[in-house]
Amino acid sequence: MLKTTPFHSRTAPLVRAQTWRRWAGYHVASAYDPHPDREYAAVRNAAALFDVSPLYKYLVAGRDAARLLDRMVTRDLSRCRVGQVLYTTWCDARGKIIDDGTISRLDERSYRLTSAEPNLRWLAMNAVGLEATVEDVSERVAALALQGPLSGELLRPLTPADLDGLRYFRLVHTTIRDLPVTISRTGYTGDLGYELWVDAARAVALWDTLTATGTGYGLTPAGIWALDLARIEAGLVMLDVDYHSAHRALIEDQKSSPYELNLGWTVSRDKGPFNGRRALRAEATGLPAWGFAGLEIDWDSFESLHREHRLPPQLPGIAWRSSTPVYRDGRQVGYATSGCWSPLLKRYLALAHLRMPHYQPGTEVRMEVTVEHRRKQANARVVRLPFFDPPRKRA
Amino acid sequence: MKHGRYDAIVIGGGHNGLVAAAYLARAGRRTLLLEKRPVLGGAAVTEEIFPGFKFSVFSYVVSLLRPEIVRELDLPSHGLQILPLESTVTPLENGDYLASWADPDETRRELCRHSPRDAEASVVFGRLMHHMAMAVKPILSMVPPDPASLAPSDLRGLLRLGSHFRSLGAERFHALYKLMTMSSADYLDEWFEFDPLKATRSASGIIGTFLGPRSPGSAYVLLHHYMGEIDGAFRAWGFQKGGTGAISNSIAGAARAFGAEVRTEAEVARVLVRNGRAAGVALAGGEEYTAPIVISGLDPRRTFTQLVEPAEMPEDVVAGIRRYKFRGSSGKVNLALDGLPDLTCLPGAGPHLRGAISISPSLDYLERAYDDAKYGEFSRHPYMDIVIPSMIDPGMAPPGKHVMSIFVQYAPYAINGGWTDAKREAFGDAVVDTLARYAPNIKSLILHRQVLTPADIERITGLTEGNIFQGELALHQLFFLRPVPRWARYRTPIRGYWQCGAGTHPGGGIMGASGLLAAREILAAHA
Numbered sequence: 001m002l003k004t005t006p007f008h009s010r011t012a013p014l015v016r017a018q019t020w021r022r023w024a025g026y027h028v029a030s031a032y033d034p035h036p037d038r039e040y041a042a043v044r045n046a047a048a049l050f051d052v053s054p055l056y057k058y059l060v061a062g063r064d065a066a067r068l069l070d071r072m073v074t075r076d077l078s079r080c081r082v083g084q085v086l087y088t089t090w091c092d093a094r095g096k097i098i099d100d101g102t103i104s105r106l107d108e109r110s111y112r113l114t115s116a117e118p119n120l121r122w123l124a125m126n127a128v129g130l131e132a133t134v135e136d137v138s139e140r141v142a143a144l145a146l147q148g149p150l151s152g153e154l155l156r157p158l159t160p161a162d163l164d165g166l167r168y169f170r171l172v173h174t175t176i177r178d179l180p181v182t183i184s185r186t187g188y189t190g191d192l193g194y195e196l197w198v199d200a201a202r203a204v205a206l207w208d209t210l211t212a213t214g215t216g217y218g219l220t221p222a223g224i225w226a227l228d229l230a231r232i233e234a235g236l237v238m239l240d241v242d243y244h245s246a247h248r249a250l251i252e253d254q255k256s257s258p259y260e261l262n263l264g265w266t267v268s269r270d271k272g273p274f275n276g277r278r279a280l281r282a283e284a285t286g287l288p289a290w291g292f293a294g295l296e297i298d299w300d301s302f303e304s305l306h307r308e309h310r311l312p313p314q315l316p317g318i319a320w321r322s323s324t325p326v327y328r329d330g331r332q333v334g335y336a337t338s339g340c341w342s343p344l345l346k347r348y349l350a351l352a353h354l355r356m357p358h359y360q361p362g363t364e365v366r367m368e369v370t371v372e373h374r375r376k377q378a379n380a381r382v383v384r385l386p387f388f389d390p391p392r393k394r395a
Numbered sequence: 396m397k398h399g400r401y402d403a404i405v406i407g408g409g410h411n412g413l414v415a416a417a418y419l420a421r422a423g424r425r426t427l428l429l430e431k432r433p434v435l436g437g438a439a440v441t442e443e444i445f446p447g448f449k450f451s452v453f454s455y456v457v458s459l460l461r462p463e464i465v466r467e468l469d470l471p472s473h474g475l476q477i478l479p480l481e482s483t484v485t486p487l488e489n490g491d492y493l494a495s496w497a498d499p500d501e502t503r504r505e506l507c508r509h510s511p512r513d514a515e516a517s518v519v520f521g522r523l524m525h526h527m528a529m530a531v532k533p534i535l536s537m538v539p540p541d542p543a544s545l546a547p548s549d550l551r552g553l554l555r556l557g558s559h560f561r562s563l564g565a566e567r568f569h570a571l572y573k574l575m576t577m578s579s580a581d582y583l584d585e586w587f588e589f590d591p592l593k594a595t596r597s598a599s600g601i602i603g604t605f606l607g608p609r610s611p612g613s614a615y616v617l618l619h620h621y622m623g624e625i626d627g628a629f630r631a632w633g634f635q636k637g638g639t640g641a642i643s644n645s646i647a648g649a650a651r652a653f654g655a656e657v658r659t660e661a662e663v664a665r666v667l668v669r670n671g672r673a674a675g676v677a678l679a680g681g682e683e684y685t686a687p688i689v690i691s692g693l694d695p696r697r698t699f700t701q702l703v704e705p706a707e708m709p710e711d712v713v714a715g716i717r718r719y720k721f722r723g724s725s726g727k728v729n730l731a732l733d734g735l736p737d738l739t740c741l742p743g744a745g746p747h748l749r750g751a752i753s754i755s756p757s758l759d760y761l762e763r764a765y766d767d768a769k770y771g772e773f774s775r776h777p778y779m780d781i782v783i784p785s786m787i788d789p790g791m792a793p794p795g796k797h798v799m800s801i802f803v804q805y806a807p808y809a810i811n812g813g814w815t816d817a818k819r820e821a822f823g824d825a826v827v828d829t830l831a832r833y834a835p836n837i838k839s840l841i842l843h844r845q846v847l848t849p850a851d852i853e854r855i856t857g858l859t860e861g862n863i864f865q866g867e868l869a870l871h872q873l874f875f876l877r878p879v880p881r882w883a884r885y886r887t888p889i890r891g892y893w894q895c896g897a898g899t900h901p902g903g904g905i906m907g908a909s910g911l912l913a914a915r916e917i918l919a920a921h922a
C-alpha cells in the first residue's frame with residue numbers, strides 16, 4: 001500500500017482526473033486538472049501550492065552535527081549560518097553523486113537534510129565516532145512549496161515574519177495565523193517561492209489557511225506535471241530522471257560526478273576531508289568528460305520534420321523523461337534526459353548529458369525526434385542553464 | 396522645429412506598426428515609430444481606467460499572433476506571457492447551459508447531455524476544420540499575388556497558390572470553397588442539430604463584421620478561430636498577462652532592443668511627398684522627420700485619403716478606398732466589479748468563471764440582434780463574449796475584486812440619429828440588463844462602468860468607423876482585394892509610401908502578419 005501525505009484529505013477531492021503518481025512511496029497528484037496548463041501558469045504568473053511532503057527529511061543534531069554533514073556532502077558546512085539553507089550533492093568515495101538535497105541550519109546545533117532517496121544508513125555510516133544524532137522526521141514534518149510571483153504578497157499578511165528581509169536560501173521560524181511553521185525561501189521552480197515546513201498534525205490547518213486567503217492571489221494547487229515543466233525551465237536536475245544514484249547504478253557509466261551534472265559549484269575546494277574529495281580534486285584540474293547543459297530545439301527544423309508528413313508540429317503537453325540520443329556530425333555525442341515545450345519561453349527545451357567538448361554553449365547538435373513513427377533529427381543548440389532565471393527569484 | 400533623418404518611419408503604434416518597426420530595426424534600418432496616444436498598442440492597450448483595475452480596453456484575447464514573430468523578436472523575453480483561457484459557457488434561456496472545457500472528454504460528455512449526435516459530429520467537424528485551417532494557413536504568410544497581373548512575382552505567387560490548392564485534393568478544396576461562400580448558420584446546419592451549439596460556434600463568424608449568422612460569407616470568419624487552434628500546438632492562445640497592452644509593449648520592447656526609436660504623443664498630420672515619392676512626415680506639432688520609407692499602420696481610409704492628399708493618388712484607387720467597407724458593428728463594456736458574478740445556470744465561483752461566457756443562446760437570438768443593427772439600432776439583446784481577466788491574472792484587479800470585459804455585438808457605427816452620450820448609456824444599460832438575465836447579482840457588483848461604442852473606438856484609437864479589423868473581413872475585401880485591387884502588396888501608388896495595418900492581407904486580430912509581411916516586402920524592395 002502506498003502512503004498518503006498529511007494533506008491527502010485536502011488534495012484528494014481536488015484531483016479531478018485521478019491522475020496520481022508515486023513519489024517516495026507516497027501518492028501525490030500529477031495534476032489536479034486533467035491537464036497541467038493552468039497549474040503551470042500559476043507558478044509563473046500567480047502562486048502555486050505543491051505538496052512536497054514525500055521528500056525525505058532528516059534531523060541531524062548534536063555537538064558534531066556540522067562535522068557529520070561536512071564529512072558527507074560536497075559543500076562547506078562551516079559557511080552555513082543559523083537560518084541559512086544550502087543546496088548540495090553528496091558523493092561516494094569515487095566522487096560520484098549519491099543524491100542531492102538541501103541542508104537547513106535550524107539552530108546552533110541542528111540541521112535538516114532533505115533528500116530524494118532514503119539516506120539514514122548513509123548518514124549513520126558517516127556518523128561513526130561523532131557525537132551526533134540522526135532522526136528520520138520524514139513523516140513527522142509535512143511540507144508545502146508555495147511558488148510564484150505572488151507567493152510573497154499572499155504570505156505577507158498571514159505571518160509576523162519579516163518576509164521582505166528573508167533572503168534567497170534563508171529560513172525563519174515563525175507562525176502562519178498562529179500555526180508554528182518554518183518558512184524557507186527555497187523551491188524547485190526557479191521562481192520567487194517559499195517552502196513551508198509544518199508539524200504533520202497541523203498540516204491540514206495550514207493548507208486551509210493558505211487556500212482560504214489565497215484565492216484573491218490566484219493560488220492554485222499544483223501537481224508534479226506542472227512542477228516538472230518549471231524545474232526544467234529552471235535547469236534543475238532530478239534524481240532517477242537526469243542522473244542515477246551511485247548507490248543504485250549497475251555500471252560505472254550510469255554514475256555522474258557533480259562536475260558532470262553542471263553542479264561543480266557545490267563542491268568545496270578548500271574544506272577538510274569529505275566523501276569523494278580525492279577523486280573530485282583530481283577531476284577539477286581538467287574539463288569533465290561529460291557536461292550537463294540545456295538544448296534548445298530549433299523550431300524551423302522541428303516544424304519542417306512535421307511538414308514532411310503534412311502535420312503541424314506535435315509538441316509534448318507535459319515533460320518527457322526518456323533518454324533521447326543527441327548527435328553531432330552524424331556521431332552520437334550524448335543524450336537528453338528530460339524535455340518539454342516551455343509555455344512561457346515558447347521554446348522546445350531539453351536537458352542533456354554531452355561528451356566533452358560538445359557541451360560548450362553555442363554548439364550545434366541534433367536531437368532525435370520521432371515523427372509519425374519515424375526517427376528523425378532536429379537541429380538544436382547547446383545553451384547555458386538555467387533557461388529561465390527571473391530577477392524576482394533572488395530579489 | 397525639430398528635424399531628424401531616418402531610414403524608415405512607421406506611423407501608428409498599433410501592434411502591426413510595432414511589428415513592422417521591429418523587423419526593420421532588426422534588419423539594421425534606422426527606424427522611428429510615431430504614436431499619437433500616450434500608450435502604445437492602438438486597439439491592444441491596457442489602461443487603468445478605474446484606480447486599481449486594469450483593462451484590456453479594446454482587444455482582449457490573443458489567438459493568432461504569428462509564432463514566427465514570437466520567436467524572431469523573442470517576445471517572451473520582453474514580457475509576452477500567455478495564460479490559458481480554457482472554457483466557454485453559454486447560458487441558455489431555459490436555465491441550463493452549454494459548456495466546452497479544456498479536456499476533450501469532459502467537453503464530449505457535456506455535449507452528449509444535449510445531443511449525443513452532435514458530440515460525435517464535433518470530432519469529425521474538428522478534423523475537417525483542422526484541414527481547412529491547414530489549407531489556409533500558408534496563405535497567411537503569403538504576400539497576395541494579383542491574378543490580373545503578369546509581373547513575374549505575381550505569377551510565381553499564383554503558381555505557388557495554385558499548386559497549394561491542388562495539393563489539397565478535390566474534397567478539401569470543395570469544402571474550402573463552401574466555407575468561403577456560405578453563411579456560418581448554413582455551414583453549421585450541415586453538421587449539428589443542437590441550436591445553442593450552432594449559435595455559439597457561429598458567433599465567432601460574426602465578430603467584427605456587419606453580418607448576421609445567416610449572412611453568406613460569415614463562415615469564413617469562423618475559420619479564423621480554428622487557425623488559432625492549429626497554432627494551439629504552439630500554445631499562443633489565451634489571455635496575455637497584464638492585458639493586451641502587454642503584448643504591444645513586448646513588441647515595442649523588441650523594437651527598441653533592435654534599435655528602433657519609439658515615440659508616443661507624436662501625432663502625424665501628413666506624409667511628406669516630393670516628386671511623387673515619400674519623403675517623410677510632418678507632425679501635428681509642426682516637427683518634420685525625413686525618411687525615404689514611410690509606412691502607415693493606420694487603416695486604409697487614413698492611409699490613402701487622409702495622411703496624403705487624395706490628389707496624389709490615382710482616382711480609381713481613391714474611389715476603391717471610398718467603397719471599402721468599415722461599418723464598425725461592435726462595442727465594448729468594461730466593468731470593475733466588487734466580486735464575482737453568480738450565474739443562475741452554474742452558481743458559485745466555479746472554473747467556468749476562468750473562461751469565456753458567451754451570450755448566444757440560439758441562432759434566432761443572434762439573428763434578431765443583427766436585425767436591430769440592420770435597421771440602425773443597437774441590439775436590445777446583444778451577442779456578448781465575456782471574460783473575467785482577473786480570474787486568470789490576479790494582477791488585473793485588487794485581491795477579491797474583478798474586472799470584466801464584455802465584447803458586444805451589434806452596435807452599428809451609423810446608428811439612427813448618431814451616437815450621443817444618452818444613447819451610449821442606453822447601450823450600456825442594454826448590455827448590463829441582458830447580462831443580469833443570466834447573472835442577477837451583476838448590477839450590485841458594478842464599481843465602475845466603461846461603455847465604448849464604435850464612435851468611441853474611432854475617437855480614441857482612430858480606427859475608421861470603429862471597425863476593429865480596419866475594415867470588414869468579408870470575401871470581397873480579402874487577400875489580393877485587401878484593401879483594394881492592385882494595392883494589396885503593402886505598396887501604395889506613392890513610391891516609398893507603404894501600408895502595414897490590418898487593412899492589408901491577412902488583417903484582423905492580434906496577428907502581426909500584416910506588419911511582418913509588409914516589413915519583408917519593404918526590405919526586399921529597398922535591399
